[in-house]
Amino acid sequence: MASLRDQLGGLVYSTEHGDICPTCRQPRTACRCAEQADEQRLAELDGIVRIRRETSGRKGKGVTTVSGVPLAEKELKALAKQLKQRCGTGGALKDGVIEIQGDHRQVLKAELEKQGFTVKLAGG
Numbered sequence: 001m002a003s004l005r006d007q008l009g010g011l012v013y014s015t016e017h018g019d020i021c022p023t024c025r026q027p028r029t030a031c032r033c034a035e036q037a038d039e040q041r042l043a044e045l046d047g048i049v050r051i052r053r054e055t056s057g058r059k060g061k062g063v064t065t066v067s068g069v070p071l072a073e074k075e076l077k078a079l080a081k082q083l084k085q086r087c088g089t090g091g092a093l094k095d096g097v098i099e100i101q102g103d104h105r106q107v108l109k110a111e112l113e114k115q116g117f118t119v120k121l122a123g124g
Contacts (some may be wrong), residue, residue: 038073041096047068052123064105066098086111087120
């Protein structure tokens with residue numbers, strides 16, 4: 001990991017190119033860091049979508065998490081929106097994991113299997 005001085009001392013704006021990506025030092029318009037991170041996340045998946053209910057760190061409130069969906073970021077956002085509407089609740093997309101408020105494991109499993117994904121119920 002780079003030192004704090006290296007992290008804070010980088011160029012972030014240029015009058016010639018505008019905003020500069022701090023990771024690859026390219027103009028934001030030419031930066032491919034997000035695409036590469038998405039490709040790396042997709043390469044690590046095994047093709048099985050895992051649905052689990054989690055309460056830890058949420059003050060006892062349960063959420064259903066859907067992880068391992070082999071879709072790119074834009075398609076994943078659209079799927080998250082569709083699943084939230086299907087369950088009639090809120091949720092979020094964080095680091096490739098879809099979080100749906102409440103316990104909706106069976107509804108989500110049926111919906112994802114209907115769309116052709118291999119689904120497993122994991123955890124408690």
